[in-house]
């Protein structure tokens with residue numbers, strides 16, 4: 128049973144996602160939609176889409192599309208997801224889903240009232256390595272998880288899109304979401320205390336930041352990220368029985384992982400190269416959910432999106448208070 132995808136937006140990640148869809152069994156790039164005819168035709172021709180629409184409204188009105196992938200900048204997500212849902216379309220929306228819990232709650236309620244599938248495309252969460260780390264945690268292989276340290280710096284100057292483009296939503300939503308994901312997965316979405324600080328540019332965009340989260344029993348997370356001179360993405364998870372370090376590759380796209388005890392002996396190791404480019408796992412999850420008639424993914428339920436947005440709101444409030 129083929130799933131016919133509609134692609135909303137024609138930028139960088141839309142191209143990567145289409146590269147993936149081309150190779151996933153039973154997925155079809157059925158239609159693409161852009162704000163301009165030229166870009167719709169360009170992407171449509173590149174990926175052999177049956178339909179190319181020069182407005183998002185036309186795209187979502189096509190009755191033959193099973194699901195729309197929203198690939199626009201963060202600030203546009205609320206509006207574009209709403210357009211899709213109101214037109215009766217299932218939606219996979221790029222991260223960060225939206226900017227506030229209020230917006231997210233409204234869209235979740237709308238999807239639910241119309242029995243439509245809704246998911247944020249937080250691709251890392253569907254990766255075999257991420258799933259293995261969760262399994263190790265559930266099996267108690269870390270012992271009691273005590274600490275998560277993670278950083279995600281992207282290499283860039285003042286010309287970087289995140290620095291310049293106010294529609295992109297800053298480094299918190301674009302980059303820190305990955306360190307936060309691991310912290311929340313291992314320690315929970317409800318720390319007892321958050322300390323967040325950000326450096327902003329003259330356009331009020333957060334470009335470097337740190338987030339420390341304290342939990343009960345002395346557990347904590349220390350997270351940093353932003354635009355720096357070198358690209359770097361590190362993740363360490365420490366527990367009473369052992370530690371896991373991903374240091375040879377960017378942790379959010381890791382394809383191997385090793386768990387060591389405190390004598391530096393290997394407890395377990397796992398390797399799973401991507402079948403395509405790493406986006407295939409979220410695509411397959413979406414298609415499986417649609418076939419099963421689910422309106423949410425059990426791997427990435429919208430409740431986790433709300434948990435993440437609440438934390439980000441706490442961070443933003445602290446930035447404002449420290450001015």
Ligand SMILES: NC(=O)c1ccc[n+]([C@@H]2O[C@H](COP(=O)([O-])OP(=O)(O)OC[C@H]3O[C@@H](n4cnc5c(N)ncnc54)[C@H](OP(=O)(O)O)[C@@H]3O)[C@@H](O)[C@H]2O)c1
Pocket residue numbers: 136137138139140141160161162163166167198199200201203221222223248249250294300301
């Ligand atoms: N999962 C991942 O690994 C990953 C990686 C990179 C980015 N992302 C996420 O994907 C989303 C898009 O990122 P991107 O890097 O693909 O951005 P991008 O290259 O700037 O593309 C965004 C596209 O959105 C459309 N758009 C609609 N309204 C727009 C507006 N007001 N300003 C600019 N573009 C607008 C444009 O397509 P048309 O002109 O054709 O309408 C544009 O090409 C973001 O949420 C980002 O966080 C995810």
